[in-house]
Amino acid sequence: MTAIAALRLSLDVDLSGFVGVLQRLQVPHRVSEEAGEQVLWVPSEQQAADVRELYRRFPKGDPRLQALAPARSQGRMRTVLAASKMTALVLLLTLLVACVTLLGDNPATLHWLTFADFRLQGDYLVFIPPADSLAAGQWWRLFTPMLIHFGILHLTMNGLWYWELGRRIEARQGAGWLLALTLLFALLSNAAQYLFGGPSLFGGLSGVLYGLLGYCWIFQRLAPTPAYRLPPGVLVMMLVWLLLCASGLITALGFGSIANAAHVGGLLAGCLVGLLGGALARRHR
Template identity: 35%
Template sequence: MYFVYQFKETEDPKGLTEALWHHKVAHQIIFKDGHNELWLLDPSQLPAVEQLMTIWKDDPALLQQAKPASVVRTTSKGGVISQLKLSPVTTILLLLTLLVAVITQLGADIKTVGYFSISPFDIKNGHIYFYDLAEVFSKGEYWRFFTPALLHFSVLHIVFNTLWIWDIGGKLERILGSVVWSVGVVIIAVLSNVLQYQISGYPLFGGLSGVVYGLIGFAWLLPVLSKRWPIIISKQLMVFFVVWLGIGYTPFPEMLGLGSIANTAHTIGLLSGLVLGVIYWLATKHRQS
């Protein structure tokens, strides 16, 4: 992280930070020694930040219409490459998800799905036979606690999840760092998968939706707990996800042809993200003093 600017006591950084995120400038507001400070992740974006700050100081109302040359150039020519460099774990996760989708044919190849499901299974005479978690653990197949997150069963399913991981996950990785972000994703995925299996008792489920809900919860809660955190998830978007979570418990998704939804994974993912948000806030709270 690179220090850019110390705000005066009378200056509210909210408008500037919203404009920076609008232009895909990864940054963080840190409260230190009685002042808010602006820190930048990628120093190559400093010219764009300086242009936006000039506009912000002259007339904050013009920020949303501003198009700094360096930001436009980065977005149009190197946006994807920049994302790959700044969010490598997010990129790897998405590539693995796409690879699994291809080799399982989006769940159509049931034999291959069995390599990634939370429990190995056999289908005989129309009946499915599988193991409980204790047996999976005793067999040493620990990867199964995570890999259901890589399984997807429709184009809409994988597109929805990967787009949110690319957007929200990429931003969080740039802020938190790859190690912390990776640990959080693994925790959310494992908790979502394990409890989904324990409650449903059925191994054929999958998707990154639990992780998406976890990241949404984490990203929404941190600005509530700490003013130094950028607002990534708006209140309206959070309401949408909570409403959709509730709809998942109704027959409506199946009526739309979306199939059965792993509601427990979604709920546990959201709760895990909120809890991790509190833990992270408590662990880093000293930075504000």
């Protein structure tokens, strides 16, 4: 299906209110960044004309349509899912891995996804150097630890944060860019944890989450965009949690070992990529 550019606007324009109008009216659309502009795409010329007329009348949204939100909640959820396919796919894979590994309690399936393969020797895990697995063509191990979770709370918290951050990036810069960032931050945070923590059983989306957080934080400071505008309390809470985990307090309270190197590695990588991406976006403006 051919997409028609209905609107081309500066990146400084806040489209969130108008996009809310389109969502509540169930108008199929997507927003992307093209050559330093926000471009709103629709499937046909007729819809493009309708969207332009709507934008002329309600550039910041129509308060009268707010009352329709509860009645259209199901349609709105479908719209959100349609615009967040990559985010949902990553979460679906994470849920699938949680099922087949029994949240980390099934070594028979778990060992295929860890950064360093292992075998059971009595009550102990004997780890195999990652170089040996890579030489055997098991390159997926560089990324798959992000899908492993140990416990329902671990899975739930990471899943909720990935949904919040991932769909922001997917809406602003597309599914391909979200996938690239997810894989990059998974690779770097996993490598950091192995290098600084040694052979061990680790996993989770936390390293990726800190990467996405750092990316949105720095990108937003250099090239402000509504999609990456996080409440100040969110950033403070995540950084405080990072420090608490690094201090050893969380482990001492009985919450298990924390992959601190993965968290820090992901955050530093996210800040660096956000710095480069934000600088480029600012230059294009």
